[in-house]
Amino acid sequence: xxxxxxxxxxxxxxxxVEERAFRQKTRRRMIIxxxxxxxxxxxxxxxxxxxxxxxxxxxxxxxxxRTTPAESIKAVCSVTEYPKSCFTSLSSMESSNKADPEELxxxxxxATINELIKLSALPDKLISKVKGVNESVxxxxxDCNTLFEEAIDELNSTISSMKVxxxxxxxxxxxxxxxxxWLSSAITDQETCLEGLIEMNSTLVDEVKTAMKNSTEFxxxxxxxxxxxxxxxxxxxxxxxRKLLGRVDSEFPDWVNPRDRRLLQETNxxxxxxxxxxxxxxxxxIQEAILAVKKKNESRVVxxxxxxxxxxxxxxxxxxxxxxxYGDGKDKTIISGSLNNVDGTPTFSTATFAVTGRGFIAKGxxxxxxxxxxxxxxxxxxxxxxxxxxxQCTFDAFQDTLYSHSNRQFYRECDIIGTIDFIFGNAAVVxxxxxxxxxxxxxxxxxxxxxxxxxxxxxxxxxxxxKCFIRPFGTVTARTxxxxxxxxxxxxxxxxxxIDAVVEPVGWLPWVANTEPxxxxxxxxxxxxxxxxxxxxxxxxxxxxxxxSSDEAGKYTVDSLIQGKEWLQQTxxxxxxSL
Numbered sequence: 183x184x185x186x187x188x189x190x191x192x193x194x195x196x197x198x199v200e201e202r203a204f205r206q207k208t209r210r211r212m213i214i215x216x217x218x219x220x221x222x223x224x225x226x227x228x229x230x231x232x233x234x235x236x237x238x239x240x241x242x243x244x245x246x247x248r249t250t251p252a253e254s255i256k257a258v259c260s261v262t263e264y265p266k267s268c269f270t271s272l273s274s275m276e277s278s279n280k281a282d283p284e285e286l287x288x289x290x291x292x293a294t295i296n297e298l299i300k301l302s303a304l305p306d307k308l309i310s311k312v313k314g315v316n317e318s319v320x321x322x323x324x325d326c327n328t329l330f331e332e333a334i335d336e337l338n339s340t341i342s343s344m345k346v347x348x349x350x351x352x353x354x355x356x357x358x359x360x361x362x363x364w365l366s367s368a369i370t371d372q373e374t375c376l377e378g379l380i381e382m383n384s385t386l387v388d389e390v391k392t393a394m395k396n397s398t399e400f401x402x403x404x405x406x407x408x409x410x411x412x413x414x415x416x417x418x419x420x421x422x423x424r425k426l427l428g429r430v431d432s433e434f435p436d437w438v439n440p441r442d443r444r445l446l447q448e449t450n451x452x453x454x455x456x457x458x459x460x461x462x463x464x465x466x467x468i469q470e471a472i473l474a475v476k477k478k479n480e481s482r483v484v485x486x487x488x489x490x491x492x493x494x495x496x497x498x499x500x501x502x503x504x505x506x507x508y509g510d511g512k513d514k515t516i517i518s519g520s521l522n523n524v525d526g527t528p529t530f531s532t533a534t535f536a537v538t539g540r541g542f543i544a545k546g547x548x549x550x551x552x553x554x555x556x557x558x559x560x561x562x563x564x565x566x567x568x569x570x571x572x573x574q575c576t577f578d579a580f581q582d583t584l585y586s587h588s589n590r591q592f593y594r595e596c597d598i599i600g601t602i603d604f605i606f607g608n609a610a611v612v613x614x615x616x617x618x619x620x621x622x623x624x625x626x627x628x629x630x631x632x633x634x635x636x637x638x639x640x641x642x643x644x645x646x647x648x649k650c651f652i653r654p655f656g657t658v659t660a661r662t663x664x665x666x667x668x669x670x671x672x673x674x675x676x677x678x679x680x681i682d683a684v685v686e687p688v689g690w691l692p693w694v695a696n697t698e699p700x701x702x703x704x705x706x707x708x709x710x711x712x713x714x715x716x717x718x719x720x721x722x723x724x725x726x727x728x729x730x731s732s733d734e735a736g737k738y739t740v741d742s743l744i745q746g747k748e749w750l751q752q753t754x755x756x757x758x759x760s761l
Contacts, residue, residue, distance in 0.1 A: 250281065252273070253281070255268075255286060256269060258272070258283050258286045258407055258414060259272065259403070261407065261409075261410040261413075261414065262403040262406040262407065263399075263402050263403070263406060263640075264403055267396065267399045267400065268399075268400075271290070271396075271403075272286055272289055272293070275292065275293060283414045283415055284411070284415075286407070287407045287411060290400065290403055290404040291340060291341060293400050294368075294397065295337045297400055298368075300397075301394060301397050302327070302331060304326070304390065304393055305327040305330070306327065308323055308386055317526060318526040318528070319379070319382050319384045319386065321382070321526070321527060321528055322379045322382045322384060322528045323379070325374075325375065326375035326378065326379070326390070328499075329371040329375045330371070331500075332367075332371050333368040333371040336365065337401075339364045340360075340361050340364045340404075343357055343361060358408060358411070361408050362405065362409060362642045363568065363590055363642060364589075365404055365408065366641040366643055367588035367589050368401050369405065369641060370587065370588045370608045370635070370641075371588065373398075373608075373635070373637055374530055374587070375390065375394070376391060378528040378529070381523065382528060405640045405641065406640045409640040409642075450486075453484045454484045454485065455484075456486045457470075457485065457486070457487045457488065458488040459491075459492065460488075460490070462488070463486075463488060468492055468496045469497070471487075472485075472496065472497075472498050472502060475502050475505060477501040477502060478502075478503055479504055481504065482505075483505050485506070485508075486507075486509075487507060487508070487515050487517075487547065488510060489511075489515055492517050494517070494519065495521060495534055495535075495536075496517060496536070497537075498536070498537040498538065498542060500540075502539035503539050503541055504541040505539060505542050505543070506545075507547065508547070509545070509548075511546045511574075512546055512575055512576040513548065514546075514548075515546060517547060517548065517549050517550070519550075519552070520534075520553045520560070521553070522559065523560065524556070524558050529559040529582055529585075532551065532553075532560050533551075533561040533563060533585060534549055534550060534551050534563065535549045536565075537564075537565050537566070538565075538566040540567055540568045540569060541568070541569050541570070542565070542570040542571075543570065543571045543572075544575055545575065546573075546575065547576075548578065549575065549578070550577075550578040550579060551579035552579075553579070553580070555623050555627065556624065557580075559581050559582045560579055561582050561583065561584075561585045562577045562579040562583050562584060563577050563584055563585065564587055564607075565585070565589075565609070566587040566588040566589055566609075567589060567591070568589035569589070569590050570589070571591075571593075572592070572594070572596055573593075574595045574596065575597075576597040576598075576599070577596065577598045578597075578599045578600075579599070579600055579604070580602070580621070580623065581601055581603065582606060583598060583599065583600035583605070584605050586605070586609040586611040587607045587608065587609060588607070588609050589609055589610070590609065590610045591610070591611040592611070592740065592744060593614065594615055595614075596613070596616045597616070597617045597619065598619065599621055600619075601620065601621055601623035601627060601629050601660075602623065602627060602628070603630050603632070603633035603668075604620070604630075605618070605631055605632045605633075605645065605665075606632065606633040606634070606635065606668065607634075607635060608637070608641070608669075610644060610744050611645055611744070612646045612648060612738075612740050613646070613647045613648070613650055614648050614649055614650070614740070615649050616650045616651070618631060618650050618652045618653075619654060620652075620654055620655065620684060621655040621658060622659065627660060628660055628663065628691070629660055630664075630665055630666045630691055631662075631663070632647075632674050633665060633666055633672075634667065634672040634673055636671040636672050636673050639671050639702065642743075643673065644673030644704070644743060645665075645673065646674075646675050646738040647674075647675070647676045647677070648677050648739065649678045650676075651680050651682075652664075652679060652681045652682055652684070652714065653680075654682060654684045662686060663685065663688070663691040664676060664689050665705075666691040666692060667700075671702050671704075672699070673703070673704045674704075675704075675707070675735065675738040676706075676710060677706075677707065677709060677710065678708065678709050679710045680710070680715075681711070681712040681713070681715040682712055682713065682714050683712075685714035687716065687718070687719035688719055688720060688721055689719075690705060690720070690723075690726065698724070701724035701725050702725060703725035705723070705726045706726070706727040706734070707728055707729070708732075708734075717729070
């Protein structure tokens with residue numbers, strides 16, 4: 183097991199020297215990008231200020247929009263969860279002598295990146311400084327290293343997205359949705375680091391938490407500002423091109439390749455790479471095939487995994503984009519592993535298959551973790567891949583089967599099997615037409631289907647289970663619940679789903695026994711059927727809604743929760759965008 187943990191420490195990094203060089207280049211690029219963006223925004227602001235001056239000269243009846251930088255910063259920071267740290271960080275920036283909210287948002291991102299860059303060196307320092315760090319804590323710190331780098335990558339994506347071309351609007355609905363998603367994920371990345379150290383009973387938790395204070399608060403502040411940016415601009419009397427704020431269904435992001443439209447309809451798409459255990463393909467292991475893909479590839483790469491059981495822990499890290507992987511069917515192509523918490527691996531790294539590279543698609547594959555219930559947390563699949571799709575796949579384990587960690591995800595016609603919290607994470611995720619199957623746990627255990635981890639009120643995350651089937655996997659006598667709220671803003675909606683009698687009449691379970699969860703959670707049910715859907719004896723929590731309106735339910739559809747019309751349509755996976 184120690185060898186397994188050591189082999190995991192790089193988390194998809196082939197060469198540590200190469201990775202350090204890559205991080206240094208990334209930091210240099212971030213500085214260049216940030217400076218470029220500020221210059222660009224300054225030009226834009228000049229145009230906006232010119233418009234405002236003209237407007238103020240010709241429309242004397244309107245109040246003056248002139249405010250001092252300090253007043254602007256105070257107004258912008260008033261919408262955040264941490265206004266004091268927001269005001270202090272923005273006031274200390276060299277370029278903070280501007281009053282425009284958009285530029286202040288850019289500065290908040292710059293402040294966040296600066297803190298994350300400083301933070302990214304912490305795990306290696308702690309490993310080298312602290313004597314006697316056991317292998318489990320070391321593994322958790324290495325996970326922190328990976329998670330901080332991923333958070334920086336999310337901020338990079340945010341900065342890059344703010345470069346606008348001719349006719350584009352900096353604050354279009356699509357851009358705002360992207361930015362909110364990436365900042366939400368950056369918050370989740372940092373939170374996951376702490377969770378891993380707590381899980382491993384590390385004495386370093388308080389030290390790391392203190393070191394993360396600025397970066398976590400600054401990320402939250404940036405998310406709050408972009409979430410309220412239109413309101414702020416309106417208060418400042420800055421013109422907004424509202425006709426550009428709505429989505430146009432016929433326009434799609436330029437990252438979409440038209441080839442994706444056919445892939446999920448084809449039974450056997452022509453692969454670029456083939457994996458076969460018997461040696462009849464290009465590679466005998468899946469990980470070898472992944473490492474052969476060009477990094478940050480803009481076009482779709484198709485990998486065919488032939489029938490067989492592949493016992494390996496596969497990692498598709500953030501550098502590998504747009505991979506489409508298909509097998510010979512969810513009962514024929516099997517990826518199997520057994521890493522688990524009891525044997526010393528943090529939950530984050532127990533995943534048999536882990537993907538963070540954007541735009542990942544999987545079809546016809548079984549992902550399993552065979553550690554068993556006595557090994558506690560043991561993940562079959564973890565996804566942090568933005569705009570990822572899983573179609574006709576199986577996820578099979580016990581506790582923590584499917585870790586929808588972060589970003590936007592869609593699952594269609596999949597089988598999900600497990601016991602405790604077996605669908606969990608803090609992604610914006612829709613499960614549609616899936617078979618969700620609680621199984622028999624250990625004699626002293628219960629089943630909870632979901633555990634959603636929304637920490638910040640401005641995160642655009644949540645679990646949506648729509649038009650699925652909740653029924654037992656074999657004989658189940660254990661008490662079974664729809665889920666339990668993991669964090670203060672946990673958000674889970676189950677709608678138009680057939681629920682078997684295996685689910686307890688009370689429906690839901692608190693995270694802490696006999697303690698009502700905070701009123702800030704949002705749990706709801708909508709038009710479910712079956713004997714397990716009867717609402718008479720459901721919990722009476724302030725944050726639980728036994729019935730919601732169609733308008734409220736509509737916020738948790740493919741179109742609204744994960745902005746699916748903007749990208750799913752091009753993959754040609756079958757989906758229903760609304761109720």
